[in-house]
Amino acid sequence: MALAWALKLNYQTALKYNEKLIASAQNTQFRYKFRQALFESATNLSATGQSQTAFANLEKGLKASIDGNNSNQICNFLNSLLLTSLDKNDVTKANGYLEQLERYDLNNQFTFEITLGKAVIAAYSNQTEIAENHFSDLNKMENFSEFILPRWKIRVAERDKDWEQVIRLNQKVLELTLRDNFRDDLPAVHLDFAKAYFNLNQQDKSLEHLEKSLAIIEEIRASENANLTLGILETYHNAYRLLTQIKSGNPQESFELADFLKARFLKDRISNASIKNESTISPQTRKSIEELSLKFIDDENLADEIGKNEKLVTTKIPELNLKKPDLSELEKVTSLSNTAVISYFFTLDKKLTAFVWENGKQLRKIDLPVSENEIEAIAAKTQNDIKNRVFFKRDGKAIYDKLVKPLALTSKHIIFVPDKSLWKIPFQALSSGGEKYLIEEKLISYAPSVSILLEQLKGAKPDRQTMQAFANSSFETKLLQYVNSEASTVVGIYNGKSIINAAVSDFSRVSDKFDILHFSMHAEVVNDQPLDSFLGFRKIGNDDGRLTVEELLNIKLKRGSLIFLASCDTNNVLSGEGLVSLAWGMMGSGATTVISSQWEANDKSTAIFTKTFYEHYKQGSSSAESLQKASLELIKNKSGNMHEPYYWADFTLNGDFR
Structure with a gap:
């Protein structure tokens, strides 16, 4: 059953069957089925982006x-x-798995x-x-797919920045893809061309392939009710990131493209989520394929004719009609x-840009001298230091100097629209001069995208007069002492x-x-699968x-409502579609203002914070002003030891700040 659902790309259902089989076979005599279920589960987990859990299942299956x-x-x-480690560029781990594989492969x-592992490790x-010799040997061996070698060679060429070689190899992949009618693989192929031409400063050719990649994805998105596979989704985002980079000479267009990417998935949800199914095949072609398919039952010689019609669908590149937001309306x-x-x-290419309005x-448009990898490290260290009460104003100033000072802001209110791991940095706890926190000098709020915020602010200022509070002090082994009194207050x-x-x-x-x-209750984030956060x-x-x-x-939530998630870690981020976990879910269901926590909140200080906010x-x-005053x-509460950022900087206001 798990395999059947996986073939239909319904991975969540497949995973449920995997879990049942793992649980039922684990402590029985059918250990072979248990190990097989772990392998299939890892495959499905990987397909849904749950790489950490997938890797853990593979290691568990290996031990078993x-x-x-x-x-x-x-x-x-x-x-x-081995292949997963190579995909992550972890040569050390890959070497270890390769040595074990050689030792256990007694029957060759x-x-x-x-040999593939040796070739890629040598190249890396x-x-x-040595790598070329191994690849030469591989060319003489039989394998189950003609795509394997050129794709790994492309990875090596990209790593070596040999863009001419990427183009040559990718041409072979394109020919194979068209030959076998693998239309869903075309966006990634065209993106590889676009990256190579971009790095060769051939912008026109790069744009040509980018538009093909995005047009095919938009067509797939329209025809398959937005259920994009993880691979296509990653291609979609990478293509927009490259397109934004190419258009950087026009700050307004680049700004709008970047925001289009951030807003896309959440706007689909807010405006009623589903994209209506649209046929991407012309009526004439569809009718021809249907008639040939019916005749094929009696005449198998029609296979070539069916293949020709399928190729018409595969090779057709639709027009790309971008509907970028008009952010000039901010004025x-x-x-x-x-x-x-x-x-x-x-x-x-992992560089950071700030669009400042x-x-x-x-x-x-300001390019900041800090990389995506550096930001990931800064974000992780910042949260760790705050939780351990060793984050000081001088630390906040160091981050401020990297991310905010170069922007030369003069306004009283700053709205941050972060990207990826920047969501994990509490900007309110930064410091402009090392003496005060930023929240002491400025109003601070956040937004999932500028265009979504713009739509929220076009409406009348919310007049929120009615309130309902929900509290649950115990969940499984978690006990929260103050949540009941907090909710009642x-x-x-x-x-x-x-x-x-x-x-x-x-x-x-x-x-x-x-x-x-x-x-007022416990909340939990599932990092690998944010939609399962609860x-x-x-x-x-x-x-x-x-x-x-x-x-x-x-x-359904009341349109324009305010949601306060006084719980632990409700603001987790998945970079793929800009998901903001529970906070994002509330906004997708109709709320326009969501206050949520970036880490496990202290329930005693939270009770004081929330009371002050609502008063x-x-x-x-x-x-936004109320959040500032609560902070x-x-x-100021130095006697109660609640002045540390741990107690107040966890809360962020997302959306309508009025």
Whole structure:
């Protein structure tokens, strides 16, 4: 069943069957099936982007296979681990798996795979002659796909920046792709051409292939109800990153392209998610294929004719009609006076660009001298230091000097539109001079994209008068001492009542009835699969109490509502489609202002923070001003030891800041 669903690209269903088979076979005599289920699960996990869990399953399966002394399964697991390590450019691990694979391949069934591993490792280690000899040997061997060698050679050529070689090899891949009618592979092939021509400074040819790549993906997206495979999705984003880079000479167009990429998936959700199915095959071609297919039952000689019609579909390149947002309208929004909007964007070659819009000033595009890898390291260290209470203002100043100071901002309010791991940096805890936190000097808010924020601000200022709070103090082994009193206190400011020990059904029953929804409960992020991240409600019968992001997207919230997620780590980010976990899910379901936490919040300080926020918001302060005042309340609380960023910098306001 798992294989059947995987073939239909319904990987979530396939994974559920994998999990059932793993659980049922693990402690039985059918250990072979257990190991096979782990292998299939790893394949499906990898296809859905859950690389860490996939790798863990492969290692678990390898250990089980060694314990079971099954050499064939051992070699299968080692081969997958070898290729996965090479795909991640981890030569050290790849070498280890290669040595084991050679040791266990007693019947020489994996000679091709072993030689391929040696060739790529040699190439990655700059042993060119050895690599060429191994690739020469591979050309003489039989393998199950003609695509394998040219694709790995392309990886090596890209690593060596031999762009002419990339083009030559990719031409072979294009010919094979067209020959075999693998239309879904064409976007990645054209992207490889685009990257190579870009690096050879042949921008026109690069643009030509980029437009082909994106046009085919848009066509697939329209015809398959937006269910893009992970590979196509990654190609889609990389193509837009390169297109934005190519258009960098025109800051406005480049800015709008970058924002189009950030907004695309969430805007689909907000405007009712599904893209209507559209046929990408002309009526004449479709009719011809249908008639030939019916006749094929009686006449197998029609196979060539069917193939010709399929090739017409494969080779047809649709027109690319981009509908970029018109961000010049920002000037017309009165609530953006004395405001700076900073949209950060990583280019395909991992460089960081900042698009800076300030009211009354010309749009600026500023290239910052920091790489994507450096930002990932800074983000990880910053969160770790904050959690360990060793993040000081001088540390915040060092980051500010890299990311904000070069932008020369003069506005009172800064709206950050981060990209990728920049979402993990709490800009409010940075420092411009090493004496004060940025939140002490500026209003700070965030947005998933500029165009989504623009749409939110075009409407009237929200008048939020009704509130419902939900609390659940225990979930599995997690206990939160202050959440019940927190929920009762904040809802009292609006003369409402909180639901203590709330179940999912309590929320779904009233989800679209209130202007403000407050959640005081445990939350958990699933890093590999953010749509499975959840809020922990009370368990009832067969209901496990988990309200996942995926389930949340099917629940209607009151349009324009404010959501406060006073829970731990509700602001996780997946770079693929710009997902912002539970916070993103709330916005996708109708909320326009979402306050969420970047790490596991302290429930005692959270109770003080939320009370202060709602008191000021009820009195007429904007949501951004109220968040600033709540932060300042804790920063001043030195006697209670709540002045550290750990206690207040976790909360971010996303969306409509009014």
